[in-house]
Amino acid sequence: MALFLDILVAFSLVAIAWRIMRAPGHFQAVVLFITFGLLLSLAWARLNSPDIALAEAAVGAGLAGVLLLDTLRAVAQPGKVKTGAHFSWLLLPCLLLAGLLTLSIIHIQPDSQGLARAVEAGMQTTSLEYPVTAVLLDFRGYDTWLELGVLLAAVLGLLCVRRKKSIRAPLLPAPAEPVGRWLISILLPLILLVGGFLLWLGAFAPGGAFQAGVVWAAGGVLLWQAGHPSLGALPVSLWRTGAVLGFALFWLLAATALIRNEPMLTHPQAKAWILAVEYAAALSIAVCLTSLAIGGQKSEDRNQKSEVRDQRSGDRCQITNNR
């Protein structure tokens, strides 16, 4: 039964990947890609990796889908007929490569232990109880630190390409309201709660900063999709602080360790310290991913236009305040 399920998931993944490449319409390809993300998270669940399954379901199927659909709408060429994907002889070398790689994995002797034992030995020295979170925040702090740096760099790059001076500019309310506000009022508290729960869970069970941040980012995107003014009403300084907080705390950690003449990123074994870093990382991931999702909007090249929009968002704020 388990074998059957594995084969089914594997076959569906390959078949969908094939359809993504061969789909004639771009919209079809994007929707298939969202399905692909969901199936991939099923594969993660089959591979005993609930952390990755959670992150994949939110990122691969959720945020990536929003980004792709949004861009598809922006770059659509109405007059032009969508050119279909042509079959290409390039498939042959790619299949050859697949054959060679498959030959190579037959000779791999899977080492079932890997680094699991080393992590287990290290667990005594850390105050965290869940190994994946311990690896992320304690043993391999560099990875998480630099990953937050990559996120920050992507946000900055986006601002540069869109020629925006602040994160605030992209935070204008969306013109349309595809999701009713009543839906937001039901979903948003739930999303906040689920994110917070995942964050709290991360210390001793599957969950943690990544999953929580991604879930919160989904909430932020939903808020923006509904044309809700609350995101635009937030002060810019708050956004900037949120975006750099995780990176800055890691930096502080590294700097203080150097001052105390210890190896970089070692820290006093206090749970509060680790939790502070984890919470800051979750907040930064949420803010950065939300900025990435909404920041791609067309930049305002007319001051007048942005003023009108500002005014409108101000009006909306007043309306909500009056309620």
Added chain:
Amino acid sequence: MHGFYIYAITAILLFCLGLWGLAFHRNLLRKIVALNVMAGGVFLFFISIANPDQSGEVDPVPQAMVLTGIVVAISLTAFALCLARRIHEKTGQNELDTSCSIEDGDG
């Protein structure tokens, strides 16, 4: 043990299909999607190798690295899509024009 081979071979096929799509699609959006499929293949291979018998504890280090990788991949996707939009705004095209050289490309 069968799980390792099933998912590893799936991962290789995903990687190669993604590579194929990246090579032959001219549309930038489709290229970015293909790149994401490739990334999915790499992550899947990493985890399938870390969890060969699908039982008991999974090596936490690859899991943590894939988690990091997923977030980096979405950052990359967002930035690439932003560049694609910029290219569309500047040229009205959804693909890169590779026929012109740098000298006559300033028009």
